[in-house]
Amino acid sequence: MKKLLLSGFTLVSLLSCKDNEAPKTYYTGSATRAILDNMLTRRSIRKYTDQQVSQEQIDTIMKSAIFAPSALNKQPWEIRVIQNPKILAEINQRFLNFAEGKEMQGSAAKYKEPGFSIFHHAPTLIVMAIDKSNPTAKLDAGISLQNILLSAHALNLGTCPLGSLVTALNLPENEDILKLLNIPEGYEVGINIALGYPAENPKAPIRYSEKVKIIK
Numbered sequence: 001m002k003k004l005l006l007s008g009f010t011l012v013s014l015l016s017c018k019d020n021e022a023p024k025t026y027y028t029g030s031a032t033r034a035i036l037d038n039m040l041t042r043r044s045i046r047k048y049t050d051q052q053v054s055q056e057q058i059d060t061i062m063k064s065a066i067f068a069p070s071a072l073n074k075q076p077w078e079i080r081v082i083q084n085p086k087i088l089a090e091i092n093q094r095f096l097n098f099a100e101g102k103e104m105q106g107s108a109a110k111y112k113e114p115g116f117s118i119f120h121h122a123p124t125l126i127v128m129a130i131d132k133s134n135p136t137a138k139l140d141a142g143i144s145l146q147n148i149l150l151s152a153h154a155l156n157l158g159t160c161p162l163g164s165l166v167t168a169l170n171l172p173e174n175e176d177i178l179k180l181l182n183i184p185e186g187y188e189v190g191i192n193i194a195l196g197y198p199a200e201n202p203k204a205p206i207r208y209s210e211k212v213k214i215i216k
Ligand SMILES: Cc1cc2nc3c(=O)[nH]c(=O)nc-3n(C[C@H](O)[C@H](O)[C@H](O)COP(=O)(O)O)c2cc1C
Pocket: 042, 043, 044, 045, 046, 106, 107, 108, 160, 161, 162, 163, 164, 165, 191, 204, 205
């Protein structure tokens, strides 16, 4: 075993390994702290600057997305990263058409306000479609979603999952949008994600620790 001291507290071990094994990576000290902090400090961001996310940042985030575990390694998702302003405006309009006259929940409830954006005016929208025939697709997509949220946060970018847009995009009248995005037959939208540079720094909403019980 070869040990490499990378920084003050970060010890990465590079094992000389067999052909079918990857080198083992250990995290210690400030690296461990950073990974744990990343989970605790990620927030849903609902205000973005106009600055667009770079191709390099997208590549890093998408690599994290597809490295999520999935049952039987089926990877039952199709992910589209949309930065085209015309397509973004059209998706927002389709949501407004769907919401018209309805009582919506959460931030979607404000859809009647002028200039409303269901993706909070983020310059990038990620649409994650899932294989309808795969029984674990929603769970698998949820894990990939979290990888997207956490990797973006690690790059100091902001994200917000957008469940409110799912029903609207899956309506038969919006099939043309899925076609435009090259979503294959047999797939439906599972979740959407707003992505961009954050223009707010919200506090964490309350968490319920009593929902966890340790049984010994
Ligand atoms: C599956 C899912 C769907 C969500 N849908 C929306 C949404 O449509 N609009 C929105 O503003 N936030 C949405 N959120 C964000 C939640 O409101 C947020 O995660 C929760 O309030 C906790 O806050 P935090 O993400 O800052 O920790 C969604 C979150 C998840 C996990």
